[in-house]
Amino acid sequence: xxxxxxxxxxxxxxxxxxxxxxxxxxxxxxxxxxxxxxxxxxxxxxxxxxxxxxxxxxxxxxxxxxxxxxxxxxxxxxxxxxxxxxxxxxxxxxxxxxxxxxxxxxxxxxxxxxxxxxxxxxxxxxxxxxxxxxxxxxxxxxxxxxxxxxxxxxxxxxxxxxxxxxxxxxxxxxxxxxxxxxxxxxxxxxxxxxxxxxxxxxxxxxxxxxxxxxxxxxxxxxxxxxxxxxxxxxxxxxxxxxxxxxxxxxxxxxxxxxxxxxxxxxxxxxxxxxxxxxxxxxxxxxxxxxxxxxxxxxxxxxxxxxxxxxxxxxxxxxxxxxxxxxxxxxxxxxxxxxxxxxxxxxxxxxxxxxxxxxxxxxxxxxxxxxxxx
Numbered sequence: 001x002x003x004x005x006x007x008x009x010x011x012x013x014x015x016x017x018x019x020x021x022x023x024x025x026x027x028x029x030x031x032x033x034x035x036x037x038x039x040x041x042x043x044x045x046x047x048x049x050x051x052x053x054x055x056x057x058x059x060x061x062x063x064x065x066x067x068x069x070x071x072x073x074x075x076x077x078x079x080x081x082x083x084x085x086x087x088x089x090x091x092x093x094x095x096x097x098x099x100x101x102x103x104x105x106x107x108x109x110x111x112x113x114x115x116x117x118x119x120x121x122x123x124x125x126x127x128x129x130x131x132x133x134x135x136x137x138x139x140x141x142x143x144x145x146x147x148x149x150x151x152x153x154x155x156x157x158x159x160x161x162x163x164x165x166x167x168x169x170x171x172x173x174x175x176x177x178x179x180x181x182x183x184x185x186x187x188x189x190x191x192x193x194x195x196x197x198x199x200x201x202x203x204x205x206x207x208x209x210x211x212x213x214x215x216x217x218x219x220x221x222x223x224x225x226x227x228x229x230x231x232x233x234x235x236x237x238x239x240x241x242x243x244x245x246x247x248x249x250x251x252x253x254x255x256x257x258x259x260x261x262x263x264x265x266x267x268x269x270x271x272x273x274x275x276x277x278x279x280x281x282x283x284x285x286x287x288x289x290x291x292x293x294x295x296x297x298x299x300x301x302x303x304x305x306x307x308x309x310x311x312x313x314x315x316x317x318x319x320x321x322x323x324x325x326x327x328x329x330x331x332x333x334x335x336x337x338x339x340x341x342x343x344x345x346x347x348x349x350x351x352x353x354x355x356x357x358x359x360x361x362x363x364x365x366x367x368x369x370x371x372x373x
Contacts, residue, residue, distance in 0.1 A: 003299065015243070017298045018254060021068075022076055022151060022242060023124070024064070024065065024068070024075070024078060024079060024082070025065065026063075026100060026262040027061060027082070028062050028065040028199070029059045030063070031057060031058050031061045032058040032061070032062060033304055034058075035054035035055060035057060035058040035154045036058075038050060038054055039051070039054060039055075047096070047100055047101075048100070049092065049093060049096050050093075050101070050111075051360055053089050053093075057085060057086065057089060060081075060082070060085055064081065064082055065078075069112055074251055079125055080125075083118075083121060083122065083125060086114075086118060087118055087138055090111075090112070090114055090115060090118055091138065091141055091142065091145075093111050093112070094112060094142050094145055094146075095145050095149075096106075097109060097111075097112070098145075098149040098153075102149075102163060103158075106160045106162040106163045107149060107162055107163060107165075107166035108166045108167065108170055112170055115138075115142075115170075115174055115179045116173070116174060118135075118138070118183060119131075119135045119138075119174070119177060119178050119181060120177075122134050122135050123181045123182075123185045124137075125183075128182065128185045128186050128189055132178075132182055132186065135178050135181075136178070138176060139171070139175070139178070142260065143171065144170075146167055146171075150163075150164075150167070152239065174190065183254075190238045199211040200215070201270075201271040203249055203252060203253065203271075204252055204253050204271050205253075205255040205256075206256045206260070206269055206270055206271045206277075207269070207270040207271075208270060209271070211270055211271060212266070212268060212270035212272065212278055212280060215280055215328070216280060216327050218357045219280070219282060220327050222264070224282055224283070225282075225283065225319030226280055226281055226283070226284070226286045226319055227281040227285070227286060227288070227289035227316065227317065227318050227319055228278065228279065228280060228281070228289075228316070228317050228330055228331065228333075228334040229278070229279035229281065229289055229292065229293045229296070229314055229315070229316050229334065230272070230276065230277075230278055230279075230314070230315045230331070230334035230335055230337070230338045231259070231276070231277055231279075231287075231293070231296070231297075231312045231313060231314040231315065231338060232274070232275045232276040232277065232312060232313065232338065233251065233252075233255060233275040233310060233311070233312050234310070234312060234313055234342075234346040234347060235346075236248065236251070236274075236275040239251055239307075239310070242307075245305070247306070251305060251310055252271075252275065254271065254303070254305070255277075255300055255310065256271065256277065256300045256310065258300045258303055259277060259279075259296040259299065259300060259312070260279075260296075261295075261299055262292065262295050262296070262299075262307075263279065263292070263298075265366055266282055267279065267281045267282065267284070267292075268282060278334075279292065279293075279296075284318075284319075285318060285319070286316065286317075286318025286319070286351060287318075289316050289317075289318055290316050293314040293316050294314075296312075296314070296348050297311075297314055297348070297349055300312050301347060308366040311346060311347035312347070312350055313337065313338055313341035313342050313346050313347065313350075314337075314341055314348070314349040314350065315333075315334045315335060315337030315338030315340070315341055315350055315351075315352065315353065316334065316337055316349060316351045317330055317333040317334040317337060317351070318351070318352075333352035334352060336352060337350045337351055337352040338350070
C-alpha cells in the first residue's frame with residue numbers, strides 16, 4: 001500500500017518520510033549501543049556530563065521509537081525533538097571541553113567528532129535552506145564559545161599551539177563537510193524537482209500521462225485489480241473557439257480540481273491528453289467507480305464558470321480479474337464507454353458492457369474515433 005501511495009502521488013517519487021522512518025528505526029539501537037560502549041570504554045575516567053547525558057539520550061530515543069510504534073508521536077515531532085536534544089548535548093559538550101578535557105590534554109576530545117553527523121542529519125531532515133541555517137547557526141555558537149574560551153586561556157597564559165591546532169582542524173573540517181553537504185543537497189534537490197516536474201502536467205498541476213502509465217504498469221505487474229474512469233469535457237473545442245484558449249486553460253484547471261475533489265489515496269487523477277482525463281482506482285469495484293464518476297460529473301456540472309456551465313462525459317470500466325485484462329483492453333473499454341456517453345447525449349456516466357459495441361455500430365463510430373467529443 002505504501003508503494004501504491006508513492007506511485008499515485010508522483011510529486012514524491014521516493015518517499016522521504018519512509019526513508020526517515022527507517023533511519024530513525026536504526027537510530028534507536030545505534031544510539032543505545034553507542035552510549036553503552038562510550039560508558040564502558042571510559043569507565044575509569046568517564047566524564048560527569050557523559051555519565052548523565054548519554055543514558056538520557058539513549059532513553060529518549062528509545063521512548064521516541066516507542067511513541068512512533070504506538071502512534072503517540074508523529075515522525076516529524078520525533079525527528080525534531082531528537083535533533084534538538086543531540087545538538088544541545090554536543091554544544092554543551094563542546095563548552096564542557098574547556099573545563100574538563102582541554103586543561104589536561106590541550107586538545108578537543110573525540111566527542112566533537114559527532115558534529116559532522118549532526119550536520120548530515122540536518123540536511124536529511126530539512127530542505128537545503130533550512131538545514132543550512134541550522135547548521136551554520138550551530139557552528140557559529142561553537143565558534144563564539146571557542147573564541148571566549150581561547151581569549152580567557154590567552155589572558156591566563158595557558159593557550160597552547162596544540163589546542164589552537166585542534167580547534168583549527170575542528171572548524172575547518174566541519175566547514176568543509178558542511179560545504180560538501182550543501183552542494184550535494186542542492187544537486188539532489190534540483191534533481192528531485194526535475195523528476196517531480198517530469199510526472200506533472202504543467203497546466204493543471206495534475207499527474208500527467210507518464211505518471212498514470214507508471215501506476216498502470218505497476219498495478220498490472222503486481223496483478224492488482226483496478227477500475228478506470230475516462231472522461232473528457234463536452235464541446236471543449238467550442239469553448240476555445242468562442243472564449244479563447246486562455247479561458248479554455250482555466251476550464252481545464254478548474255475541471256481537474258472539481259473532478260478530483262472526492263479522490264483519496266491511492267487513487268490517481270491524471271490529465272491523459274487535451275481535454276481528456278483518466279482516473280485510476282485501485283481496489284474499487286464497478287459500483288464504487290460509478291459512484292466516483294457520478295460525483296465528479298455532478299460536481300463539474302454544478303459549477304458556474306464565467307461563461308456558463310461546462311459538462312463532461314464519463315466512461316467507467318470495473319476491474320476484470322478472470323481472465324486478467326490487459327491494460328490496453330481496459331483503456332479501450334473505458335474509451336468505448338465514454339464514446340457511448342457522448343452518443344447518448346453527453347453529461348452522463350456509462351459503464352463498459354457488451355451493448356456499447358452495438359450502440360457504436362448503430363452510429364457507425366469506430367472505437368478510436370474522437371470527433372464526437
